[in-house]
Amino acid sequence: MTDASVDPVAAVTPDEVAEALARLRATTPLVQSLTNIVVAQWTANVLLAAGAAPAMVDNPHEAEAFARVAGGVLVNTGTPYDDTTAAMRAAVTGAQAAGTPWVLDPVAAGGLAWRTGVAVSLMDLHAPTIVRGNASEIAGLLGGLGGRGVDSADSPEEVLDRARELATSRRTVVAVSGAVDHLTDGERLVRVHNGDPVMTKVTGVGCALGALMAGFAAVCDDALLAATSATGLLTVAAERAARAARGPGSFAVALLDELSLVTPDELASGLVLS
Amino acid sequence: MTDASVDPVAAVTPDEVAEALARLRATTPLVQSLTNIVVAQWTANVLLAAGAAPAMVDNPHEAEAFARVAGGVLVNTGTPYDDTTAAMRAAVTGAQAAGTPWVLDPVAAGGLAWRTGVAVSLMDLHAPTIVRGNASEIAGLLGGLGGRGVDSADSPEEVLDRARELATSRRTVVAVSGAVDHLTDGERLVRVHNGDPVMTKVTGVGCALGALMAGFAAVCDDALLAATSATGLLTVAAERAARAARGPGSFAVALLDELSLVTPDELASGLVLS
Amino acid sequence: MTDASVDPVAAVTPDEVAEALARLRATTPLVQSLTNIVVAQWTANVLLAAGAAPAMVDNPHEAEAFARVAGGVLVNTGTPYDDTTAAMRAAVTGAQAAGTPWVLDPVAAGGLAWRTGVAVSLMDLHAPTIVRGNASEIAGLLGGLGGRGVDSADSPEEVLDRARELATSRRTVVAVSGAVDHLTDGERLVRVHNGDPVMTKVTGVGCALGALMAGFAAVCDDALLAATSATGLLTVAAERAARAARGPGSFAVALLDELSLVTPDELASGLVLS
Numbered sequence: 001m002t003d004a005s006v007d008p009v010a011a012v013t014p015d016e017v018a019e020a021l022a023r024l025r026a027t028t029p030l031v032q033s034l035t036n037i038v039v040a041q042w043t044a045n046v047l048l049a050a051g052a053a054p055a056m057v058d059n060p061h062e063a064e065a066f067a068r069v070a071g072g073v074l075v076n077t078g079t080p081y082d083d084t085t086a087a088m089r090a091a092v093t094g095a096q097a098a099g100t101p102w103v104l105d106p107v108a109a110g111g112l113a114w115r116t117g118v119a120v121s122l123m124d125l126h127a128p129t130i131v132r133g134n135a136s137e138i139a140g141l142l143g144g145l146g147g148r149g150v151d152s153a154d155s156p157e158e159v160l161d162r163a164r165e166l167a168t169s170r171r172t173v174v175a176v177s178g179a180v181d182h183l184t185d186g187e188r189l190v191r192v193h194n195g196d197p198v199m200t201k202v203t204g205v206g207c208a209l210g211a212l213m214a215g216f217a218a219v220c221d222d223a224l225l226a227a228t229s230a231t232g233l234l235t236v237a238a239e240r241a242a243r244a245a246r247g248p249g250s251f252a253v254a255l256l257d258e259l260s261l262v263t264p265d266e267l268a269s270g271l272v273l274s
Numbered sequence: 275m276t277d278a279s280v281d282p283v284a285a286v287t288p289d290e291v292a293e294a295l296a297r298l299r300a301t302t303p304l305v306q307s308l309t310n311i312v313v314a315q316w317t318a319n320v321l322l323a324a325g326a327a328p329a330m331v332d333n334p335h336e337a338e339a340f341a342r343v344a345g346g347v348l349v350n351t352g353t354p355y356d357d358t359t360a361a362m363r364a365a366v367t368g369a370q371a372a373g374t375p376w377v378l379d380p381v382a383a384g385g386l387a388w389r390t391g392v393a394v395s396l397m398d399l400h401a402p403t404i405v406r407g408n409a410s411e412i413a414g415l416l417g418g419l420g421g422r423g424v425d426s427a428d429s430p431e432e433v434l435d436r437a438r439e440l441a442t443s444r445r446t447v448v449a450v451s452g453a454v455d456h457l458t459d460g461e462r463l464v465r466v467h468n469g470d471p472v473m474t475k476v477t478g479v480g481c482a483l484g485a486l487m488a489g490f491a492a493v494c495d496d497a498l499l500a501a502t503s504a505t506g507l508l509t510v511a512a513e514r515a516a517r518a519a520r521g522p523g524s525f526a527v528a529l530l531d532e533l534s535l536v537t538p539d540e541l542a543s544g545l546v547l548s
Numbered sequence: 549m550t551d552a553s554v555d556p557v558a559a560v561t562p563d564e565v566a567e568a569l570a571r572l573r574a575t576t577p578l579v580q581s582l583t584n585i586v587v588a589q590w591t592a593n594v595l596l597a598a599g600a601a602p603a604m605v606d607n608p609h610e611a612e613a614f615a616r617v618a619g620g621v622l623v624n625t626g627t628p629y630d631d632t633t634a635a636m637r638a639a640v641t642g643a644q645a646a647g648t649p650w651v652l653d654p655v656a657a658g659g660l661a662w663r664t665g666v667a668v669s670l671m672d673l674h675a676p677t678i679v680r681g682n683a684s685e686i687a688g689l690l691g692g693l694g695g696r697g698v699d700s701a702d703s704p705e706e707v708l709d710r711a712r713e714l715a716t717s718r719r720t721v722v723a724v725s726g727a728v729d730h731l732t733d734g735e736r737l738v739r740v741h742n743g744d745p746v747m748t749k750v751t752g753v754g755c756a757l758g759a760l761m762a763g764f765a766a767v768c769d770d771a772l773l774a775a776t777s778a779t780g781l782l783t784v785a786a787e788r789a790a791r792a793a794r795g796p797g798s799f800a801v802a803l804l805d806e807l808s809l810v811t812p813d814e815l816a817s818g819l820v821l822s
Contacts, residue, residue: 038588038604040312040353044477049522054477056312059355061388079588081607081631083355114609201808203592203602248597249804256523260475314586314627318751323796328751330586333629335662357629530797534749 011188012228014271018264020220020229025051029071029218033211034058034088036078036107039204042252043074046208049259050233052215063087067094071218072129073102074211075122077115085118089125096126101217101226104128105210110140123170129223131166132175132210135159142166156182160189173223175213177206181231185224192228193272194235196242202252209234228273236270237262285462286502288545292538294494294503299325303345303492307485308332308362310352310381313478316526317348320482323533324507326489337361341368345492346403347376348485349396351389359392366400375403375491375500379484383407384414397444403497405440406449406484409433416440430456434463447497449487451480455505459498466502467546468509470516476526483508502547510544511536559736560776562819566812568768568777573599577619577766581759582606582636584626584655587752590800591622594756597807598781600763611635615642619766620677621650622759623670625663633666637673644674649765649774652676653758658688671718677771679714680723680758683707690714704730708737721771723761725754729779733772740776741820742783744790750800757782776821784818785810 030053035043044054057066060083067073073095075088095102106119119141122128131141135154139162156163156178163174168186175183181192199205212230220226240262241254262270304327309317318328331340334357341347347369349362369376380393393415396402405415409428413436430437430452437448442460449457455466473479486504494500514536515528536544578601583591592602605614608631615621621643623636643650654667667689670676679689683702687710704711704726711722716734723731729740747753760778768774788810789802810818 036604037311037585038592040589041314041316041477042589044312045522045526048475048477055382056310056353057382057386058353059388062386066386079604079606108603108605112605112610112614114607201596203589203596245805246802247805247808248593249801252593252804253523253527253801254520256526257519257521260521311585315588315590315751318586319796319800322749322751329656330584330627331656331660332627333662336660340660357631527797527801528794530800531793531795534795 011190012225012273014268014273016225017229017232017271018268020216020225021233021264021267023219024215027219028053029215030055030069031072031074031211031215031218032057032066032070032091033074033076033214034063034084034091035074035076035207035211038078039207042204043208043211045256046259047211047215049256050212050215054211058084058087060086060090064090064094067091067100068098070100072214073100074105074214075102076105076107076207076210077109077119078107078207080115080118088118088122092122092125101129101214101223103130103132103210103214103217105132105207106137106141107207109133109137111136116140127171129217130173130175130213130227131170132177132213132227134177134206138163138166138174138176156180160184173227175227175231177209181235183224183227183231188224190224190228191274192231192235193274194232194239194270196238198242198245198248198251199238201248205234232271233259233262233267236267239270285464286499286547288542288547290499291503291506291545292542294490294499295507295538295541297493298489301493302327303489304329304343305346305348305485305489305492306331306340306344306365307348307350307488308337308358308365309348309350309481309485312352313481316478317482317485319530320533321485321489323530324486324489328485332358332361334360334364338364338368341365341374342372344374346488347374348379348488349376350379350381350481350484351383351393352381352481354389354392362392362396363399366396370400375488375497377404377406377484377488377491378402379406379481380411380415381481383411385410390414401444402446403491404447404449404487404501405444406451406487406501408451408480412437412440412448412450430454434458447501449501449505451483455509457498457501457505462498464498464502465548466505466509467548468506468513468544470512472516472519472522472525473512475522479508506545507533507536507541510541513544559738560773560821562816562821564773565777565780565819566816568764568773569781569812569815571767572763575767576601577763578603578617579620579622579759579763579766580605580614580618580639581622581624581762582611582632582639583622583624583755583759586626587755590752591756591759593804594807595759595763597804598760598763602759606632606635608634608638612638612642615639615648616646618648620762621648622653622762623650624653624655624755624758625657625667626655626755628663628666636666636670640670640673649677649762649771651678651680651758651762651765653680653755654685654689655755657681657685659684664688675718676720677765678721678723678761678775679718680725680761680775682725682754686711686714686722686724704728708732721775723775723779725757729783731772731775731779736772738772738776739822740779740783741822742780742787742818744786746790746793746796746799747786749796753782780819781807781810781815784815787818
């Protein structure tokens with residue numbers, strides 16, 4: 001894995017992202033979200049605003065069957081309980097059986113032992129299409145560094161080698177969120193330079209990003225394109241929302257508006273990739 | 275059940291709806307909501323804005339006793355778990371014992387097997403005062419058609435015969451949400467022509483409607499009037515909110531404002547029933 | 549406990565509150581919140597807006613270990629289940645072991661038997677740093693008066709003697725929310741005269757206050773100062789938010805904005821204590 005193998009310009013282009021958004025809105029993929037009690041409403045609203053269809057099926061009785069018909073599955077370990085983690089295993093099993101793409105958002109991995117084990121065991125069950133987290137969570141999945149709950153003590157740049165290692169060993173795309181998002185499939189690397197600091201002042205922005213990735217994975221064969229499209233849509237919409245916002249409350253409201261208003265062309269022209 | 279038996283003008287009038295809203299605000303009924311993790315906050319805020327008092331008592335230890343003192347009970351199967359479904363059974367038992375009206379919102383019935391069984395078993399335990407759902411959910415309760423999660427693949431018009439059948443066989447009011455809401459007690463039919471398409475871009479608008487019905491059922495002896503009043507209040511407020519909204523985020527905020535601002539007179543004059 | 553022992557001016561000053569807010573923002577304490585499904589998102593957003601870092605770790609596997617590293621712990625009994633109440637006991641045990649301050653918000657205590665027992669058993673396990681509730685909840689913890697869910701049928705003034713009794717017997721600070729908030733450690737009394745009636749039209753404003761108290765307890769040795777600072781920040785921000793709000797929806801959005809915008813100086817000058 002040398003720098004020579006990385007060609008960021010070729011990896012994903014803004015036009016490909018714009019086309020992915022158009023496909024998302026044309027097909028309204030069903031995104032099964034097994035997420036946490038903090039962000040469930042917000043996640044559903046982000047998916048609806050962007051153009052996808054949320055379905056929060058997170059009980060052990062129904063999660064497997066639903067994952068077979070969903071367009072994409074999100075598993076987020078923000079507030080795991082015994083019954084919802086059983087549902088997560090069922091959903092991943094269903095996703096594997098039907099070839100449904102699934103996204104792992106290992107909230108607080110590394111910082112909390114039990115859920116780290118849950119997240120790793122889900123990856124062992126069936127490789128996720130995309131793993132999305134902040135730097136300390138990605139490092140935490142590999143057993144290194146400590147976390148501070150959902151905060152990220154490290155930067156994406158610092159854990160890039162580990163992200164590549166995780167992507168290669170698990171045959172997945174790893175998306176590390178931060179001031180500059182770093183996304184890699186082990187070979188290729190995409191950096192997304194959009195976004196605004198106020199995104200860290202609203203709970204669940206990262207969690208919603210994971211859900212958007214599951215939505216885009218339903219309409220993109222290339223998981224790196226799916227992860228980049230979700231990141232691009234969210235961060236470009238966030239920049240637009242931040243302009244008119246007075247604080248985190250009005251920002252969150254405007255972000256939902258902008259996710260529904262931004263056109264594929266506007267997304268392509270606003271996106272800064274490297 | 276012939277068309278001759280339907281007299282929509284006589285069934286419910288805008289003035290009766292206005293009076294029901296005035297009663298709701300004067301008495302602030304306590305609405306016990308056993309709902310899902312996605313919409314719990316939103317549901318409570320809708321009830322507060324409209325003038326009711328939410329109480330989210332959804333554990334098996336307390337649900338029965340609370341249903342005996344509540345003004346109305348909502349049971350929503352959006353994210354059912356083993357313990358919360360036990361609480362639902364307890365709440366319905368308490369509602370039956372005390373004569374408390376209760377509303378069933380069978381989210382994703384028909385599309386998902388386990389929860390469909392939960393919803394049917396609750397109806398078997400004690401007939402709901404009102405059943406509220408979209409077209410595919412109502413059809414799903416009768417064992418027909420399939421659903422796509424919370425989406426509705428059918429229109430209220432298409433399932434009207436089934437809605438009447440359900441209302442008659444269960445001795446309940448069935449409220450089918452859609453572009454034109456159809457509400458029936460098996461004999462009478464009310465169509466509510468208000469609303470705005472952006473309502474489908476915010477999660478939990480339908481769920482909140484079920485909660486409002488439980489609130490109005492606490493202050494209306496006629497369940498069809500209760501269901502119509504809730505539908506009228508929500509859809510008229512939504513029309514007002516949609517006028518100033520840029521997208522789904524600002525719409526949801528404005529909807530809470532309008533639910534608290536709309537007067538009984540404004541409701542009566544804005545409402546279009548047939 | 550005579551009136552002569554109460555010196556409200558000396559108890560807490562606006563300048564001390566301003567300094568506490570500056571410390572909170574400088575140190576961003578980690579607040580472990582074991583709260584309810586209704587207000588989890590709102591609580592996290594209030595903490596973020598104010599300057600703290602929320603972590604909703606509420607499962608039995610991780611709650612104890614996390615309470616040992618958190619800056620403060622909130623336990624809120626709004627929607628208790630068997631597994632989350634087990635987590636509450638674990639968190640309190642961890643808080644005791646590590647000396648982490650913890651806040652009890654006994655939602656609906658007195659009105660509902662099971663959760664009242666849960667709340668009392670948590671106090672028995674380890675005295676909370678602060679108990680926050682409305683008047684009927686505080687009375688309910690002592691076995692008196694009845695409640696009506698989360699509504700408060702009594703005023704803080706009416707239960708002041710009971711609040712002092714609870715504070716003295718449990719060696720805690722008791723914060724009674726109402727039109728005028730009353731806070732006491734059994735000896736000292738602080739009254740906070742800020743706020744706006746619209747605060748009662750948004751769910752979870754009181755619950756968020758409990759979370760803010762846990763945040764301030766992490767940066768204040770004096771629990772009465774912590775409770776006063778949280779109450780002052782929330783109510784002063786609420787006054788500012790209410791000015792521009794059309795209704796409860798826009799108020800809630802503006803409240804998050806104002807929590808992030810209000811400076812320590814503005815807080816000190818707006819605060820009315822007695």
